[in-house]
Amino acid sequence: MSHDHGLQMERYVGATRASQRLAGHPKSTGFTAVRLISSGLGSEMTAPIPVEDTYIVSLQIERIGRHELWKGGKLSNALPYEQNSINIVHLAEEPRILLPDPFDCLQLHLTGDALKSFAEDNHDRHVTGFDVTPGEINEVIANLGRALLPALAGSNTASGLYVDQLIFGMLNELTARYGDRGPRRSDEVDLSPAQIRAAQEMLVSEQGNQIGLVDLAREFEIPLSSFTAAFRAATGMTPNQWVRRYRLDLAQELLLTTELALRDIAARCGFADQAHLSRAFVAGVGMTPSVWRRNR
DSSP states (O other): OOTTHHHHHHHHHTOSEEEEEESSSTTOOSEEEEEEEESOOTTSBOOOOOOOSEEEEEEESSOBOSOEEEETTEEEEOSOBOTTEEEEEEGGGOEEEEOOSOEEEEEEEEEHHHHHHHHHHHHSEEEEEEOOOTTEEOHHHHHHHHHHHHHHTTOTTOOHHHHHHHHHHHHHHHHHHHEEEEEEOOOOOOOOHHHHHHHHHHHTSTTGGGOOHHHHHHHTTSOHHHHHHHHHHHHSSOHHHHHHHHHHHHHHHHHHHOOOOHHHHHHHHTOSSHHHHHHHHHHHHSSOHHHHHHTO
16 A cells, blocks of 8 residues: 555545545655545444555544454454544554444554654654554644645645645654654754755745655755754744745735736745635735735
8 A cells, every 4th residue: 555545445444435645745655644434334344454564543533432443353442432532553463443333534544664764764763663542532633633634625725845744743743652662863953054045945946836845854865853943943934834934925025016916926926826825915914915015
């Protein structure tokens, strides 16, 4: 499973509706987010899922009253899953599930290699798995996961950087709180002014909407969390915040110096449409672009 992991999970659990988005740049692999919704699977167990080194992290968007989780042919858990509760299953455990009631969950799928790389790059530790109590409520993961749902539903206003930061936050919480960790190593990374300028040029290039945090970190050959921290230290903002500020500044300049229509300004500044520009402008400036232009 990889890019089509969400479609395969839809088949295994019989979900009636599934939507997915791969974290980071389209070429990135290892992390997938998928929302699975179903009216219930009846009295039959799910089909066997192929054994592999992949973790399934499930966040319950709605409560599941009745279910049974079996691992390796033995009952593992039959307690209800409350709203905002999480569970983590390793596909090497040969899980099968009985889900007679409706369910709605957000899942993160991450390969063992991806987990290892993420933990070493961002926590300076080797993580070999997770230790979490099934059904534990985690508000951090719940809030980040719910913020991700519009992107999974196909919202064209959610940038790749925004999606990256949400999934990065979820993975960071998972590995920091639940990861089985080994020895820690320490190193700090700074970005030079030239590297910051290069990163900013990448973010606002024609390919900027296709560039994710993973790609920026790889470009400068530093851990993802180190890149984000160094960028914030140099600019006072995360990459996503900096892009929003850049687009607003450019929009203000065009509003002052040209007679371009708002839809054309939105297109030039990288907004999805005029409505997207207006929402961002109100959030960042406190008024609509039209009012701001008239007042200048």
